[in-house]
Amino acid sequence: MAKRGLDAEAKQGLTLIAPPFLYALAVLAAPVLTILTYSFLKDGYLEVIAEFTWSNYVQVFTDPIVRTVMLRSLFVSGLVTLATVVLAFPVAYYVSFMVRPERKSMWLFLITIPFWTSYLIRVFLWKVILGYNGVINSTLTGLGIIDQPLTFILYNVNAMVLTLAHAYAPFAILPIFVALEKIDRSLLEAGRDLGESRAMTFWRVTLPLAMPGVIAATLIVFIPTIGDYVTPEVIGGGKIPMIANLIQVQMLALDNRPLGSALAVTAMLIVAVVSVVFLFLNRRFLKVRP
Structure with a gap:
């Protein structure tokens, strides 16, 4: 029974x-599966030839342009992830440990306000802020600090990192906050009772216990930013393409769907490998199981 x-x-x-x-x-x-299938087919004139081939992947791994764009995508995504997580941790720590319990919901509400507007609108707003006649240049010119508008604050990697870090900040703050909220406060008190300073208690107790949230924040930010298309196009001015822009060119502009699919599959595999390596290093050196 x-x-x-x-x-x-x-x-x-x-x-x-x-x-x-x-x-x-x-x-x-x-x-x-559709993208994976296309990546092993041949590209013909205005059509896809249903014939198995490795030539698309050979071109992906041997073309210096693809290699440069892929490395740039990894570099920019890594910078964005580092900046976002480093800036998000103090915010999450403050809300979890410093804010009174009855006010935490209000803080979380304020953190999620950027989600009220479209991601595309936020990117265009950063272009307005950083533009030649934007908010920063207009302010500095009006105060007499500069005579001519600055031209190096837009259409470069720094502007892209700033825009992406702002866009994905809530995605990093929330998982870190959840991990910090789960920490038993009595463990911190025990560390202080044993003579540890606040800094050492944070390093030996708080940070290791918060690592699952840090890992989640890292992966949540790293994975989508490496495939971001809008920010390099708008903030980078199309002059600093990333792998998503290269895929778009192959898929739409050149109508080479097999090569575009091979680029997409390769990018997914590289992201998966980087993520697994990060998780392994976390378990190996931080002795934390995510």
Whole structure:
């Protein structure tokens, strides 16, 4: 009877998860498999030739332009991730440890305000702020600090990093805050009772226990920023393309879907490898299981 009850519960559970599972399979797996299939086909004149080939991947790994763009994408995404997480941790720490419990919901509400506007609008606002006749240049010129508007604050990597770090800051703050909230405060008090300073207590207790949130924030920021298309196009002025821009050119402008698919698959694999290496280093050197 007990076995029958378990079988009935298992069937009921499968029935419940089947619709979302099939939906996720259709929405996520089907496009990935389609891209993977295209990456092994040949590109013909205004058509795709259904013939297996490795030439697309050979071109991806041997073309110096692709290599340069991929390395730039990794570098920019790494800078954005580092800046975002480093700036997000103090904010999350302040809200978790310094703000009174009844006011934390208000702070979280304020942190999520950027989500009220479209990501594209936020990117264009940064272009307005950093532009030749933008807010910064107009202010500095009006105060007499500079005679001519600055031209180096837009259309460069620094502007892209600043824009992406601002856009993804809430994605980093929230998981770190959740991890900090789960820390048992009695552990911190025990460390202080044993003679540890606040800095050492933070280093030996708070930071290791908060690492799951830091890891989540790192991956949440790193993975989408490496494939960002809008910011390099708007803030970079199209002069500093990243891998997503290169994929767009191959897919739409040149109509070379096999090569564009190979670029997309390669980018996904590189991101997966970098993420796994980061998780391994975290477990190896920080002795924390994410």
